[in-house]
Amino acid sequence: MWLHGGSKEDIRKNIAQGINNQMPGFGERLTRNQIMSLTTYIMSLQPDTETLIASNDDDSYLLSRNELPLPSSVSVCTSCHGKDGNSVIPGAPNLAGLKFEYIYNQIHLFDNGNRDNATMKGMVTHLSDQDRVLVAKYYASLNPPEPDNHRPEVPENGVITDPTERMVYQGDWKRAIPACTTCHGERLEGSASFPRLAGQSSVYLVEQFNNWRSGARKGDQGEMMYNVAKKLSSKEIEDLSKYLSELK
Numbered sequence: 001m002w003l004h005g006g007s008k009e010d011i012r013k014n015i016a017q018g019i020n021n022q023m024p025g026f027g028e029r030l031t032r033n034q035i036m037s038l039t040t041y042i043m044s045l046q047p048d049t050e051t052l053i054a055s056n057d058d059d060s061y062l063l064s065r066n067e068l069p070l071p072s073s074v075s076v077c078t079s080c081h082g083k084d085g086n087s088v089i090p091g092a093p094n095l096a097g098l099k100f101e102y103i104y105n106q107i108h109l110f111d112n113g114n115r116d117n118a119t120m121k122g123m124v125t126h127l128s129d130q131d132r133v134l135v136a137k138y139y140a141s142l143n144p145p146e147p148d149n150h151r152p153e154v155p156e157n158g159v160i161t162d163p164t165e166r167m168v169y170q171g172d173w174k175r176a177i178p179a180c181t182t183c184h185g186e187r188l189e190g191s192a193s194f195p196r197l198a199g200q201s202s203v204y205l206v207e208q209f210n211n212w213r214s215g216a217r218k219g220d221q222g223e224m225m226y227n228v229a230k231k232l233s234s235k236e237i238e239d240l241s242k243y244l245s246e247l248k
Helices: 008-017 032-045 049-054 100-112 118-124 129-140 163-169 180-184 202-214 221-229 234-245
Strands: none
Touching: 008 032, 100 118, 100 129, 163 180, 163 234, 202 221, 202 234
C-alpha cells in the first residue's frame, strides 16, 4: 500500500480517495483536519529522502568511470540496465537520463504492485531505503547528452502535417490527448515527475503504452497515462514508440 514513501500530497490524496483494490477512501468519513493530521503522522514515520541522500558521499555515486567498485545494490541492476544506464536486453528501459525522484518513485511502485512486474518486484522488495537512494542517484548521475530540439516546423495553418510528430508536439485535442511535450518536456528529456522519452527503447515504450492501456500499470497521477493510452490505436503506439526511440 503506497502510503509509506509517498509525497505528502500523494499520501493525503490516497487517504481521501483510496487506492484501487487496496484501500477504501476516507474522504467522507474523516474531516479535513483529521486527514491532514493523519498525513502528517505518516510522513513522520518515513525516512527523509533528502537526508538519506545527504548522508551519502556524493563521490560514491559517480562510478561510471570505474573509479570505484559498484555497490551490490547497483551491480545487480546492471545485468539488464547496463553499467552506463543503457539497456543491454530488449524490453529493459534505459535508465540514464531519468531523474532521481522519478527512479526512486518507480522503485516504490514496483514494490507496492502499482507496476506489475514479477522480476522487478523481486529485485526491489528487499532493498533498504538507503539502497533505493543509492540506485536512484547512481543512475540519475549518468546523464546522457541533452537531446536536440527536433520540433518540426509548423505550417501556416498551425497544424503539424506528420501525424506522429503532431501527436508528440501538439497532441490531439479532439480526443483530449495532450502533446507528449506537455509533461515530458519540450525536448522530451523528462523531469522529476515524468520520464525521459528521447532515445528510450522502442520495445519498452510499446510495452508500457500497452500496460497503461490495459490497466496493468498504475501509479500515475490522475490516471493520466491510462486516459491517454486507451485512446491510442496499436499503430499509433508503434509509430510513437519508434519516433521517440530515434530522438537523440
